[in-house]
Amino acid sequence: AQSVTQLDSHVSVSEGTPVLLRCNYSSSYSPSLFWYVQHPNKGLQLLLKYTSAATLVKGINGFEAEFKKSETSFHLTKPSAHMSDAAEYFCVVSGRGGADGLTFGKGTHLIIQP
Amino acid sequence: NAGVTQTPKFRILKIGQSMTLQCAQDMNHNYMYWYRQDPGMGLKLIYYSVGAGITDKGEVPNGYNVSRSTTEDFPLRLELAAPSQTSVYFCASGPLQETQYFGPGTRLLVL
Numbered sequence: 085a086q087s088v089t090q091l092d093s094h095v096s097v098s099e100g101t102p103v104l105l106r107c108n109y110s111s112s113y114s115p116s117l118f119w120y121v122q123h124p125n126k127g128l129q130l131l132l133k134y135t136s137a138a139t140l141v142k143g144i145n146g147f148e149a150e151f152k153k154s155e156t157s158f159h160l161t162k163p164s165a166h167m168s169d170a171a172e173y174f175c176v177v178s179g180r181g182g183a184d185g186l187t188f189g190k191g192t193h194l195i196i197q198p
Numbered sequence: 199n200a201g202v203t204q205t206p207k208f209r210i211l212k213i214g215q216s217m218t219l220q221c222a223q224d225m226n227h228n229y230m231y232w233y234r235q236d237p238g239m240g241l242k243l244i245y246y247s248v249g250a251g252i253t254d255k256g257e258v259p260n261g262y263n264v265s266r267s268t269t270e271d272f273p274l275r276l277e278l279a280a281p282s283q284t285s286v287y288f289c290a291s292g293p294l295q296e297t298q299y300f301g302p303g304t305r306l307l308v309l
Contacts, residue, residue, distance in 0.1 A: 088240075116296050127202075127288060127300040128241075135296065174240055178296045186298065188240030 086111040086177045090189035098197045103162040105192045107175035110156060116178040117158045118186070119149055123171045131173075134158065145169070170196045199224050202301035204289050210307045211279040219274040219304050221289030227299075229292045230272040231256075232264065234285040235303075241288060247272055279308045 091106040109115060119131040132143025139151045145168075149160045158175060175189040205220045223230065228249045233241035233256075243256030247266040261283060263275040272291075276283060286305050290298040 093238075118296075120300075127302045128290075129300070130298075133296070176240075186241075186243070186296075188242075190238065190240050 086113075086115060086187050088175050088177050088187055088189040090173075090175050090192050092192050093190070094193045094195065096195040096197060097165050099167055100164050103160070103165045103169065103194065105160040105173050105175075105194065107158045107160065107189060108156050109158060109175070109177045111177055117149075117151060118176040118178070119143065119147070119158075119160050120174045120176060120188075121171050122174065122191075128174065131160070165194075165196050167196050167198065170194055201225065202289055202291050202299055204287075204301040204304050206304060207302070208305045208307075210309060211276075212309060213279060213281065215279050216275070216277050217279065217306075219276075219287055219289075219306075221272045221274065221301060222270050223272075223289075223291040223299075224270065225291060225293075225299070226269060227291035227293050228269070229294065229298070230266065231290040231292075231298060232262070232272070232274045233288045233290065234258065234283075235288060236285050244274065244287075276306075281308050284308045 087110050089108045117134040120128040122128050132141045134141045134151045142148045147162050172191045174191050177187050202223045231246045232244040235241050242258045245264040247253045253264050286303050288303050289301040292298040
């Protein structure tokens with residue numbers, strides 16, 4: 085079994101400042117990890133994924149995440165926030181398939197202040 | 199490619215009514231999934247399919263049924279709608295279990 089904990093339900097940053105969205109996971113297996121973004125009234129879009137290659141993963145729109153096994157973390161970062169980044173972000177861990185499927189965190193709502 | 203399409207976008211049901219949420223994908227993906235998203239929560243897996251004719255239960259299957267007669271379509275059936283089924287429903291598909299592409303969602307309100 086696996087689980088995901090997103091440590092902040094809401095994060096507010098000013099436009100042009102760095103973004104940090106925190107995620108811790110637990111898994112009985114070597115996990116695959118993902119970040120998805122959901123804009124208001126939209127479906128989910130894959131930002132990036134980690135699948136046991138390089139521990140620093142680059143995604144779309146300037147986002148990146150670092151897999152730290154010793155800390156069981158997969159935090160999402162962006163050097164400079166843009167107004168269009170305002171959305172809900174989900175950290176997701178993948179099991180070995182079947183009903184384990186994808187396990188979603190509860191989400192972090194990112195607010196960008198002008 | 200249209201990707202993953204879902205219909206309807208929004209529906210209001212009365213308690214006890216039935217309906218089918220439609221999901222189709224044109225990417226020839228073997229894996230298809232149904233999730234529900236409740237307010238302030240992540241997605242929870244209802245049912246999934248690894249290919250035509252094969253379906254299995256996810257985390258929250260009670261009150262729902264699915265079928266997968268073709269690779270493209272994966273409808274979700276609600277037989278006796280209950281207020282607890284008020285939610286946003288997302289269909290997803292992927293070539294691998296770990297790679298999932300999501301549809302735009304169906305917003306369902308049961309009154």
